[in-house]
Amino acid sequence: MSFDILQDLIKDKKNPTVAGLDPRIEYVPAHIQKESFSSHGETLAGAADAIWKFNKGLIDALYDVVPAVKPQAAYYENMGWRGMEVMERTMQYAKEKGLYVIADIKRGDIGSTATAYAEGWLGTTKVGQNECTAFDADCVTLNGYMGSDAINPFLDVCVAKGKSAFVLAKTSNPSSVELQDMVAGDRVVYTVMGDLIERWGRDTAGKYGYQALGAVVGATHPSVLKELRRRLEHTFFLVPGYGAQGGTAEDVQHAFDQFGRGAIINASRSIMCAWKKTGRDGLDYQEAARAAAEQMRDELKQYITIL
Amino acid sequence: MSFDILQDLIKDKKNPTVAGLDPRIEYVPAHIQKESFSSHGETLAGAADAIWKFNKGLIDALYDVVPAVKPQAAYYENMGWRGMEVMERTMQYAKEKGLYVIADIKRGDIGSTATAYAEGWLGTTKVGQNECTAFDADCVTLNGYMGSDAINPFLDVCVAKGKSAFVLAKTSNPSSVELQDMVAGDRVVYTVMGDLIERWGRDTAGKYGYQALGAVVGATHPSVLKELRRRLEHTFFLVPGYGAQGGTAEDVQHAFDQFGRGAIINASRSIMCAWKKTGRDGLDYQEAARAAAEQMRDELKQYITIL
Numbered sequence: 001m002s003f004d005i006l007q008d009l010i011k012d013k014k015n016p017t018v019a020g021l022d023p024r025i026e027y028v029p030a031h032i033q034k035e036s037f038s039s040h041g042e043t044l045a046g047a048a049d050a051i052w053k054f055n056k057g058l059i060d061a062l063y064d065v066v067p068a069v070k071p072q073a074a075y076y077e078n079m080g081w082r083g084m085e086v087m088e089r090t091m092q093y094a095k096e097k098g099l100y101v102i103a104d105i106k107r108g109d110i111g112s113t114a115t116a117y118a119e120g121w122l123g124t125t126k127v128g129q130n131e132c133t134a135f136d137a138d139c140v141t142l143n144g145y146m147g148s149d150a151i152n153p154f155l156d157v158c159v160a161k162g163k164s165a166f167v168l169a170k171t172s173n174p175s176s177v178e179l180q181d182m183v184a185g186d187r188v189v190y191t192v193m194g195d196l197i198e199r200w201g202r203d204t205a206g207k208y209g210y211q212a213l214g215a216v217v218g219a220t221h222p223s224v225l226k227e228l229r230r231r232l233e234h235t236f237f238l239v240p241g242y243g244a245q246g247g248t249a250e251d252v253q254h255a256f257d258q259f260g261r262g263a264i265i266n267a268s269r270s271i272m273c274a275w276k277k278t279g280r281d282g283l284d285y286q287e288a289a290r291a292a293a294e295q296m297r298d299e300l301k302q303y304i305t306i307l
Numbered sequence: 308m309s310f311d312i313l314q315d316l317i318k319d320k321k322n323p324t325v326a327g328l329d330p331r332i333e334y335v336p337a338h339i340q341k342e343s344f345s346s347h348g349e350t351l352a353g354a355a356d357a358i359w360k361f362n363k364g365l366i367d368a369l370y371d372v373v374p375a376v377k378p379q380a381a382y383y384e385n386m387g388w389r390g391m392e393v394m395e396r397t398m399q400y401a402k403e404k405g406l407y408v409i410a411d412i413k414r415g416d417i418g419s420t421a422t423a424y425a426e427g428w429l430g431t432t433k434v435g436q437n438e439c440t441a442f443d444a445d446c447v448t449l450n451g452y453m454g455s456d457a458i459n460p461f462l463d464v465c466v467a468k469g470k471s472a473f474v475l476a477k478t479s480n481p482s483s484v485e486l487q488d489m490v491a492g493d494r495v496v497y498t499v500m501g502d503l504i505e506r507w508g509r510d511t512a513g514k515y516g517y518q519a520l521g522a523v524v525g526a527t528h529p530s531v532l533k534e535l536r537r538r539l540e541h542t543f544f545l546v547p548g549y550g551a552q553g554g555t556a557e558d559v560q561h562a563f564d565q566f567g568r569g570a571i572i573n574a575s576r577s578i579m580c581a582w583k584k585t586g587r588d589g590l591d592y593q594e595a596a597r598a599a600a601e602q603m604r605d606e607l608k609q610y611i612t613i614l
Contacts, residue, residue, distance in 0.1 A: 022420065025434055033435075042435030074420045078427035080441030081395050085388035108450055109413055110480040113329065113381045120385035127332055128340075128349030134387030143415055145452045145475055147482030168452055173417040175454030182491040182499060189496065192489060 002204055002212035003164050003236040005138070006100045007261055009067035011306055015297040016256070018068040018102060018238070019289075020268025021055055021090060022075045027273050028054040029282020048082040051075075054285070055090045058272065059097055061286035065293045068100040070266060088135055101138045102238070106168065107150075108143030114153040122165075123157040139164045141216060141238065144193055151200050151213070158212040159204055164236070165213055169194045169228065172218025172241030190224065191231070198232045208261055210236040217255065219247025219265065226254040229262070237263040242296070243270040253303035260306035267296055309511055309519035310471050310543040312445070313407045314568055316374035318613055322604040323563070325375040325409060325545070326596075327575025328362055328397060329382045334580050335361040336589020355389040358382075361592070362397045365579065366404055368593035372600045375407035377573060395442055408445045409545070413475065414457075415450030421460040429472075430464040446471045448523060448545065451500055458507050458520070465519040466511055471543070472520055476501045476535065479525025479548030497531070498538070505539045515568055517543040524562065526554025526572065533561040536569070544570040549603070550577040560610035567613035574603055 010016045025033065025047045033050050040046035059069065071090055076083035091101045107117045116125075121140050124131035144151055144167045154165050170180055170190035180190040187195070194215055201213030214236035217228055225239070237255045241247040242265050255263035274292035275285035317323045332340065332354045340357050347353035366376065378397055383390035398408045414424045423432075428447050431438035451458055451474045461472050477487055477497035487497040494502070501522055508520030521543035524535055532546070544562045548554040549572050562570035581599035582592035 024419075024423070025432075037435060042437045044432065044434060044439045044441060047432070047434045047439075072416075072420055072423075074414070074416055074423035074427070078423040078432045078441060079439075080427065081388050081392035083427070083441070084391040088388050106414070106416055106450075107381070108415070108452075109379075109381055110478065110482075112331075113379055116331070116379075116381035116385040120381070120387065120390070125332075125351065125354070125385045127351060127354045128344060130349045132351045132354075132386075134351060134385060134390070143413075143450050143452055145415075145450055145486060146478045146480055147485035147487070149480040149482040171417065171453045173453055173456040175417075175456040178454035178503060179452060179496070179499060180454070182496070184489040184491040184496065189486070189489070189491065192486060196485060 002158070002206040003210045003214065004206035004208060005162070006068060006164070006264065007208050007210070009100055010264065013065065013067045014301070014306060015066060016264050016300060016304065016306065017066050017293065017296055018070045018264045018266050019058070019062050019066045019271050019293060020070045020072060020266050021058065021272070022072040022268045023051045023054055023272060024075060025050060029275060029285050031283060044079045044082050048079045048086045052086045052089060055086070056093060057286050058289055059094050059099070061290045062271070062293055063097040063099055065290060065297065066099070068102055068264060069094045070102040070104050072104040091135060091137060103135060103137035103140045106141050106143050108146055110146055110149040114150050118154045118157045122154065122163050123161060139166065141166045141168070143168050144196060148200055155200065155204070155213060163212070166216050166238040167193070167197045167213060169197060169215040170217050170221055170224050172220045172245050172247070176218065194228050194232050194235070198235050201234065205234050210234055210262055214238055216240065219252045220245055222251040222254050225252065229254055229257065238266065239263055240266045242267050249299040249303050256304050260304045265300065270296070309465070309513040310517045310521065311513040311515060312469070313375060313471070313571065314515050314517070316407055317571065320372065320374045321608070321613060322373055323571050323607060323611065323613065324373050324600065324603055325377045325571045325573050326365070326369050326373045326578050326600060327377045327379060327573050328365065328579070329379040329575045330358045330361055330579060331382060332357060336582060336592050338590060351386045351389050355386045355393045359393045359396060362393070363400060364593050365596055366401050366406070368597045369600055370404040370406055372597060372604065373406070375409055375571060376401045377409040377411050379411040398442060398444060410442060410444035410447045413448050413450050415453055417453055417456040421457050425461045425464045429461065429470050430468060446473065448473045448475070450475050451503060455507055462507065462511070462520060470519070473523050473545040474500070474504045474520060476504060476522040477524050477528055477531050479527045479552050479554070483525065501535050501539050501542070505542050508541065512541050517541055517569055521545055523547065526559045527552055529558040529561050532559065536561055536564065545573065546570055547573045549574050556606040556610045559607070563611050567611045572607065577603070
């Protein structure tokens with residue numbers, strides 16, 4: 001299983017893009033804000049309601065263009081539990097629409113704590129005689145600073161339920177150099193982490209050869225993408241940093257294998273906020289998001305052919 | 308400000324202990340479970356209700372013995388948004404009781420995402436004309452793998468609001484060696500991270516000389532505690548791994564400076580689950596938790612005198 005489901009969806013839609021659902025209230029068109037605030041006031045409940053409507057509209061506009069969505073937990077946690085309720089509802093709705101849901105949580109903790117995170121985000125939590133599902137994502141992002149203790153509880157759930165996880169290797173932000181580019185022995189830290197990911201995930205490969213544990217590698221470092229693609233044969237890549245952060249289709253082609261497989265490219269604001277460039281006050285946010293996603297798909301198509 | 312408030316509370320209570328609130332449903336005594344399940348069924352809502360009652364009882368029993376509590380987000384996220392609502396309520400209640408609240412979230416993300424996390428956990432989220440608070444902790448834990456981009460948005464809120472944060476340096480778990488003990492140049496990775504933490508936090512020291520950015524250093528490595536205490540003069544330590552994981556009072560004495568300041572030691576299960584050792588079916592969970600916290604305080608007192 002592992003990343004097979006995602007790779008099949010990418011092939012069906014001929015599009016290796018994941019749409020980030022990282023909504024801030026100011027990304028939500030005024031007509032939606034107005035409606036929610038008139039019912040709930042300018043409160044966290046009001047913001048959560050507006051963001052739910054915005055997300056639902058985006059999913060309705062995108063579900064036959066992109067194979068996956070990636071809600072980023074920070075943009076829900078900043079509305080407290082009300083935001084988490086919207087995150088849960090958004091993920092559920094996206095799955096109903098056939099989308100692969102990557103919960104971008106970058107969790108990293110140990111032992112029984114990692115087990116609890118894995119229960120909440122991928123698996124089930126036992127309550128009395130019942131196995132209850134909470135967020136129930138298809139995939140999560142993780143931070144491996146604490147080593148395999150932080151990863152194995154997730155990997156166990158991935159294997160049991162045919163799910164998957166991405167661990168941070170080389171991130172797209174400028175300060176990623178501070179730790180990740182330190183030389184450690186004959187490797188740099190992000191290579192050490194990449195090798196750990198490939199090792200931790202061994203024996204979990206699916207039909208395309210990719211293990212249940214993938215890696216996050218930023219679009220802003222094409223030479224690193226090329227190096228790690230060659231080095232980590234069985235590791236699926238999640239590539240952030242396309243567009244706003246400077247990564248191009250030419251750059252990210254190096255994330256893919258010879259069959260155009262093994263990677264998915266994230267775009268968030270360029271899709272969510274596409275309406276801000278059309279001059280129509282967000283009344284067209286769905287059409288604008290869809291057009292932006294189609295444009296990105298077509299840009300990628302110039303460099304990547306998915307077999 | 309920074310860690311001044313916490314250090315003052317530690318001095319008042321003569322106790323450098325933080326009680327971890329990491330509740331699993333099986334840690335909750337049967338009489339509480341029964342009551343919640345009879346109202347809500349064996350569901351996430353039922354578990355969340357039971358855990359809220361358990362937490363409230365623990366806080367009532369502990370608030371004049373310990374200076375701080377540390378709810379671990381994983382044990383709330385595994386109940387979905389219902390768990391997050393209980394986490395929010397627990398934190399609010401602990402603050403009303405005068406406790407310093409450390410939200411153990413180990414978040415680490417970049418730019419606008421880190422800003423959103425900081426809004427949700429330490430600061431406020433702007434909705435229309437209102438600044439709304441969500442989780443509103445006094446302090447959080449963070450992961451610095453992505454570098455200063457992941458830390459600065461939190462640090463800005465810490466400085467503005469007199470709050471603080473701990474960044475992972477050397478964690479208490481066995482697999483922490485996999486990355487953290489790699490030699491990078493003339494240092495190991497956890498020292499690199501420690502030096503980064505000390506540097507990122509510069510110019511934010513409070514009256515005791517500690518900056519707003521602390522470090523997590525596990526109790527299971529006394530020699531590392533000693534080394535980092537000497538090296539990172541302005542960095543307050545959060546020390547997990549006491550008790551169940553093997554750290555002793557003798558070990559953790561090295562986390563403190565010559566005035567018995569600059570560190571707080573975490574205990575979770577030894578306090579929360581103390582009732583499991585008394586043979587009274589958890590009817591005495593409050594007394595048992597309080598006795599365990601007092602015992603730990605007295606153990607630490609043998610090695611640490613707080614001036």
